[in-house]
Amino acid sequence: MQVPKVLGIETEYGIAGGPEKDPILASSIIVNAYALEGRTRINWDFDSESPSSDSRGVLNFTSFAPIVETHLANTVLTNGARLYVDHAHPEYSSPECRTPLEATLFDVAGEEVMLRAMNVSNQSLDPSMRMTLYKNNCDGKGNSYGTHENYLLSRDLEFKEVVAGVVPHFVSRQIIFGAGKVGAETEDGLEVNPAFQISQRAEFFEEVVGLETTLKRPIVNTRDEPHSDAERYRRLHVIIGDANMSQVATFVKLGSTSLLLSLLEAEGARVFPSMPVHPVQTVRSFAIDTSLSHAVLCEDGKKRTAWDFQDELWNLANSFVQRTGAPDVASEDEVSLIMKQWREMLDGVRDNPASVADRVDWVAKLRIIEGLKERYGLHDYDAKLRAVDLQYHDLRKDKSLSKRVGLVELFTSEQVSEAVHNPPRTTRAYFRGQCVTRYPEQIVAANWDSLVFDLGEGPLQRVPMLDPLRGTAELTQDLLEKNPSVSALLKAMNG
DSSP states (O other): OOOOOEEEEEEOOOOOGGGGGGGHHHHHHHHHHHHTTTTOOOOOOOTTTOOOOOOTOSTTTTTOOOOOTTOOOEOOTTSEEEEETTTTTEEOOOBBSSSSHHHHHHHHHHHHHHHHHHHHHHHHHHHGGGEEEOOOSSSSSBBBOOOEEEEEEEETTTHHHHHHHHHHHHHHHHHHOOEEESOSSSHHHHHOOSEESSSSSGGGGEEEESSSSSSHHHHHHHHOOOSOOOOOOEEEEOOOOOOOOOHHHHHHHHHHHHHHHHHHHHHGGSOOOOOOOOOOHHHHHHHHHHTOOEEBHHHHHHEEHHHHHHHHHHHHHHHHHHOOTTTTOOOOOHHHHHHHHHHHHHHHHHHGGGGGTOOHHHHHHHHHHHHHHHHHHHOOOOOOHHHHHHHHHBBOOTOOOGGGGTTOOOSSSHHHHHHHOOOOOTTTTHHHHHHHOOOOTEEEOOOOOOOEESSSSSSOEEEEOTTTTSHHHHHHHHHHOOOOOOHHHHHHHHH
16 A cells, blocks of 8 residues: 655755764764744653564564663744754754655754854854764764664565665665765774775665664664554665765756655565665665776676665655555655656766766765865865865855756745745645644643643643644644634644
């Protein structure tokens, strides 16, 4: 059974500076400053968090679920997003969105939220303590932080089918969506010591399937926490992928993955390309192959390059779209745009990289790096190149190199500003965001699938939201407008 591809992105931002250069303290200042500025201090409700639930349905004593840090700064925004401290990073988790384009908009809104939070925080700090945020995935010292995607899937789809279907995509999609990276920083990466990698995250992955997100990172994460009706849905939590500065790359990354997941629900993994024999080594070898010529042996006996995998997957998706229209992913026009851009970017990285330097981050970054090397006679491992690499991801618009290379923008500043303050109208995020806006003093806590209200007397009242496609503007806008108080709203809902 196919289900609409409700989706979103969680992004941990790199942070530098702050009091005592303590990243946890600095991240807390960022989150708290924005919460105060936006007059929202709503706590996150951890009651339904279950990070140890495993989609494989077995207890693995060698796997360790992520630690849920309930004591760190955490709040819910008026656009339905979550802003909090995750380990030593400020993280923006976008609201649930109904289409890849909408999800991309709210990811871009997250950049603006973080930029505003940084600016507000720095106003109260001594200049020597001011902080800088980066939308990247590694600190150059062997530590990586994530950009995680989330997709709604049917519970009817067996998890082994998910693994077989998505691994070919996840090991190869970096040739279009990789953010690029100067050098290496892990023990295994330094053994090869590439001058440049297509992906920032590739060298940090160690397993094919697993529960962890910070250690022994797997290509396919098994965390079974749907944040919805667990009998009907599962959430595919994707931890392999880079933070993109290119809006088009983010859009096509979300769109291509959504289309392939919809196809997987409809026809199963049997139609997908065979998995590589050694997926972890494949991820790493593809990452250092800027020529896109390296081929790996697959379980069907064939050898495929990353480009071969993506070409097969595009053709599968294209046939699926021609047959069905893929309405569970997006409108006809949006699906057509996904397919067009995916094809252009795929052909471009192989045949004419300059033609896609306005959409593919690693190509844009490599052009900068190669230009500097040629202009100043720098060697491959010059520290200046690592600094330039980092500056590509700087959120400050006057400092960010990604703002100077002509990346295509999909949204106007007005659209981004609207998404900073207001939730998408197409999912339950609308109801959450509107309640945060209208009743901030009466909401005790919130999470993805419920809100907890305090009416000032009697017990706290929890409103469940187990269906991501309920709570939309179409279903709740009139209800909210006709009931200006929480007590009236709850009475109307219960009546």
